[in-house]
Amino acid sequence: MAIALPKTKRGESSRAVILQAALDLFQERGYEATTMRAIADRAGVSLGSSYHYFPSKEHLVLEFYRHTHELHAEAVRPLLSRERDLAARLRGTMRAVIITCEPFHAVAGSIFSTVANPSSPLNPFGGTARPLRDEVVALYAEVVSGSDARIASDIAEMLPLTLWLYQMGILYFWIFDRSPGRLRTLEVIDETTDLIVRLISLANLPVLRGSRKRVLSLMKAIVE
Amino acid sequence: MAIALPKTKRGESSRAVILQAALDLFQERGYEATTMRAIADRAGVSLGSSYHYFPSKEHLVLEFYRHTHELHAEAVRPLLSRERDLAARLRGTMRAVIITCEPFHAVAGSIFSTVANPSSPLNPFGGTARPLRDEVVALYAEVVSGSDARIASDIAEMLPLTLWLYQMGILYFWIFDRSPGRLRTLEVIDETTDLIVRLISLANLPVLRGSRKRVLSLMKAIVE
DNA sequence: GCTTCAACTTGAACATGTTCAAATCAAATC
DNA sequence: GATTTGATTTGAACATGTTCAAGTTGAAGC
Secondary structure, three states: OOOOOOOOHHHHHHHHHHHHHHHHHHHHHOOOOOOHHHHHHHHOOOHHHHHHHOOOHHHHHHHHHHHHHHHHHHHHHHHHHHOOOHHHHHHHHHHHHHHHHHHHHHHHHHHHHHHHOOOOOOOOOOOOOHHHHHHHHHHHHHHHHOOOOOOOHHHHHHHHHHHHHHHHHHHHHHHHOOOHHHHHHHHHHHHHHHHHHHHHHHOOOHHHHHHHHHHHHHHHHHHO | OOOOOOOOHHHHHHHHHHHHHHHHHHHHHOOOOOOHHHHHHHHOOOHHHHHHHOOOHHHHHHHHHHHHHHHHHHHHHHHHHHOOOHHHHHHHHHHHHHHHHHHHHHHHHHHHHHHHOOOOOOOOOOOOOHHHHHHHHHHHHHHHHOOOOOOOHHHHHHHHHHHHHHHHHHHHHHHHOOOHHHHHHHHHHHHHHHHHHHHHHHOOOHHHHHHHHHHHHHHHHHHO
8 A cells, every 4th residue: 555656776766667567467467357467577677676666556546547658658759840730739649649549458348347437536536546547638639739720619628638539438438449540449549539520610690699608618517 | 248137036136226326426536436345245245146136336327327318217207298388498407417416416527427438337438328219319309299389300300319319418518517506607508509509590591491401410420 | 591572474264256966847749 | 755956155266456564775963
């Protein structure tokens, strides 16, 4: 249960080697099939040592999640600095998500469920994983703000969080996708990103003004 | 792993007593805090006996889930045979969900995550839990079909499944709701059910015709 | 060089989900 | 009533996440 940041060179190296072993094994065998003993073995430390640096197996998953996010953020950087069209930015970002995660597809199910568990410290809605979630939301804020789309401020305010939620939905679909090359997920991404951009522009219609206000204030209330 | 339906009176009674013990303990202590040994103890059977009737602890949760659904279906029956207004039917049905589940609120998190786990046999998107999901979807089909709302057939086709998904979302929100009397969830239900009904009528607008077709055909494609 | 002390490491021990071979039971058959 | 046979029951054994008290290490202060 102790949250011990390494205080010595030796400690830092131990933590790093344990983490690397865990990332490798999660990717090779998945979450459940990776035992804490196997992680300790591959890292060349004792079982107890792992618990000195990571309070639980779930906390190691959080690091896995963070690692994936960093890969993703790096992958979309060129696109986000070049492209200005919102639909293209969003589509590219979503495609990059599933391309980045593709090596972990077989094991993603168990990892996703760990993260979605409301009673887990890893749940992004509140707890240890909150800072990481905020980073991902910030990425989507950049997707929006760096585009040349003119978006009403009330919508722009809620959009990043909504897109993060949307990404979660896409990932959940992708986990179940057994199609070759994950083509179905790619199609769904193309279609939904287009729809989202279209919906944003439709939201300016006078008939929709009322519902739009209600939806947005509801969302704001939900976020607290 | 064996799926053994009881073949004798004795077997039937054993299965029933184990199930009852499990339901009680889940409600009293939650999923994780309930051990298989505790279930066997309270049921007055040995540990191994439980595994003769239920392949795993998760399968006992499925029964818990089914039990809750039956309580809910019973609770909304009067409303559904009396009320004809769609918004009122939907609102009442959703309110009944969280009222029915209220006794399990403290333990709902761990149960929900078990069900949402894509690699679990309990996942409603495909596996053992599929029949139960179909029952819940059928309930929402009745909510729609028993109303006096005139709904275009392409929408009506996808609506029950969508409402089931919506119910899942509300439950997820409810799990995190710490407000007294779960008032916030009730407010969200009132607001969202209204919005849904409004959206259904808006979908007939000529401007929305295109998006509507695209959304519906996308949903149909996702369901397979 | 010696002492001290916090950081680090270790492996045994525990709790719990699951498996399984053996024992027990009870109904059908003779 | 004895035998057979399949259903049921049992508890020991195993795997694995987690805890913890005890041991080891190494640098700072003397």
